[in-house]
Amino acid sequence: MYELITNRNDIRNELIETVRCFVTDPQANCSVNFTYVQGENIRIFIAVNFKNYRYSFPSHCESDKIEYSRTDVYICKLSLYRALSEFFAQTLAWGSLTGIRPTRLAARMLNSGVSFIEIAEKLQKNYLVSKEKAELTVEILKAQSKHINDRISLANNGSTERSNLANLYVHIPFCPTRCSYCSFVSEGVEKKSWLLAPYAEALAEEIRRTKELISSQNKRVFSVYVGGGTPTSLEPESLYKVLSVASVDNTEYTCEAGRPDTISKEKLHVMCECGVNRISINPQTLHENTLRRIGRGHTVEQFFAAYELSSKFGFVKNVDLIAGLEGETPEDFEYTLNGILKLMPENITVHTLCLKRGSADAQTETVRTERTQDMINYSVNALKARGYVPYYLYRQKQSTGNLENIGWCRNGFLSVNNVTVMEELLSVYACGAGAIGKLLAPGRIQRIANPKDVLMYLEQFEERMLKKQIFYQNQFTTHA
Ligand code: SF4
Structure with a gap:
């Protein structure tokens, strides 16, 4: 059992994911208090079963909204990981990375000009990922980079669009x-x-x-x-x-x-x-x-x-x-x-x-x-x-x-x-029943799901087909 009290309810799920990595025993009792204060610096106060930890980061001011939010979540999860890791005297192979596909994070770094060697270093230093997992991530990224663009351009008359x-x-x-x-x-x-x-x-x-x-x-x-x-x-x-x-x-x-x-x-x-x-x-x-x-x-x-x-x-x-x-x-x-x-x-x-x-x-x-x-x-x-x-x-x-x-x-x-x-x-x-479609645009993914129940899928077939058509034609409106 764990309890999380925080003033960052907007990222509660991300914080819970980190807590869950450490509190796996359903019999254990763990109370985590996470407080985020933004001033000249960002200060984070964490109490794990009343043991206190505090962290400070320079305020970040990325002009890109998505990048700002990424950095913010990163700071919070890293702090929580550090506190829990110290409290439980345990490190995790993937460090503070939860809920993220590590290769996607690595691919973002690669696309912004970071070399493979530097990516492995950054994963270890910034996210506290183990050396083995950091190297594995880079190996995967190399395999993907080698083949995927070629295959896309082959399917697309020489273009990687x-x-x-x-x-x-x-x-x-x-x-x-x-x-x-x-x-x-x-x-x-x-x-x-x-x-x-x-x-x-x-x-x-x-x-x-x-x-x-x-x-x-x-x-x-x-x-x-x-x-x-x-x-x-x-x-x-x-x-x-x-x-x-x-x-x-x-x-x-x-x-x-x-x-x-x-x-x-x-x-x-x-x-x-x-x-x-x-x-x-x-x-x-x-x-x-x-x-x-x-x-x-x-x-x-x-x-x-x-x-x-x-x-x-x-x-x-x-x-x-x-x-x-x-x-x-x-x-x-x-x-x-x-x-x-x-x-x-x-x-x-x-x-x-x-x-x-x-x-x-x-x-x-x-x-x-x-x-x-x-x-x-x-x-x-x-x-x-x-x-x-x-x-x-x-x-x-x-x-x-x-x-x-x-x-x-x-x-x-x-x-x-x-x-x-x-x-x-x-x-x-x-x-098909339960199938989830995804529509991609820069920095954003929109999803549309068919009913999971097969009978409902059959009954609502025409209605769903119409919704699907509208979804893919009018990109980025909200669909249940
Ligand atoms: S029951 Fe689930 S895990 Fe088993 S074969 Fe079917 S889909 Fe796979």
Whole structure:
């Protein structure tokens, strides 16, 4: 339990995020009083369980409103991090960085002329990020800088202008069973099987109209991503309906096939026929006991069979793993990673377990931080040793130990969708129940969400399509 009293309620959520990184034990009592005083200098007074800390910064006066607010939040979070770090005698690998994609911060520095070496130094000095994480961030930035502009200019007749490119995202909110840790928008197939075909029908129509909308705005689709949920929960006929209409010539086209038990030869044929060139097959772990415990509903053997079958179709393959699964030791994780490394998939994504609100085991929070940190450290070394390059990174709220998720690729197999979506480089036109579209403009992102409930999605279809059209045509008005 923690309590935060502050006169900066405008950034309360950011401050809470920092407190949460230190106060992970629900039984602990922590009272934080954060007071911000602006005078000739900015003075910050913090009391943690009545122990006092004070910090002072020169008043900043950036003319740019966004930059002013960034600096202000930075000062507040850094001060709070320092106080909590001293009080709990604990440092965090990502220092005062919470709720920020570290690579985006690093990219901002790069764009303002800071060199890679200086970026690593600044992350350590200004944000108290560990040397390893600072260097990892720079490595990722280098991988992205090397490929993304080339791919954008290739898609855009030699120009690196991004405003006329967009990503298309399609959401299939069904899974065979619900994993215990999941809080994505997804429904169990068994209870909702009657909805699958009508959903596919409506979704195909939304995709068709969305592509028309994109063209009418003189934009081109840069990449297509069909995710969920588990898109391969759909029967081949419905899958074809959706994938064929989402297909765009000469683009990176990904379809998640996360649950190995949903993959069949027929569905792989459908994907191939519709132009899908990347798939994701996700065992998460190679331990049967864990798979049962987390409700995955498939076996290790099914994963290997699905992987082998899909290899015959020539897709670029990604494999997702999770570090920090309940009951797993670092040795268990090493076994899983080494088993996957024998397959040498083009992409491996290592996630840190995230206990989110709404996940079945969110109440049973376990102390996994140290073990998970060991797992992540092991994965970094093992993947680098096998020639994999880290190419995107993001962190989620409530991830174990405030750690990160990292996408790794073999040379040349970076997913441009993952990078442009994670770094928010392009607008996203999203289709399907629970899908969130994003519209980008300098310094600003506007979002539009479809209803999460599938029935509501179907019922409100026409109304939502109209709102979507207005949203993308009249940029930056408010939409619920
Ligand atoms: S497969 Fe993915 S989306 Fe489906 S229940 Fe499991 S974690 Fe959630």
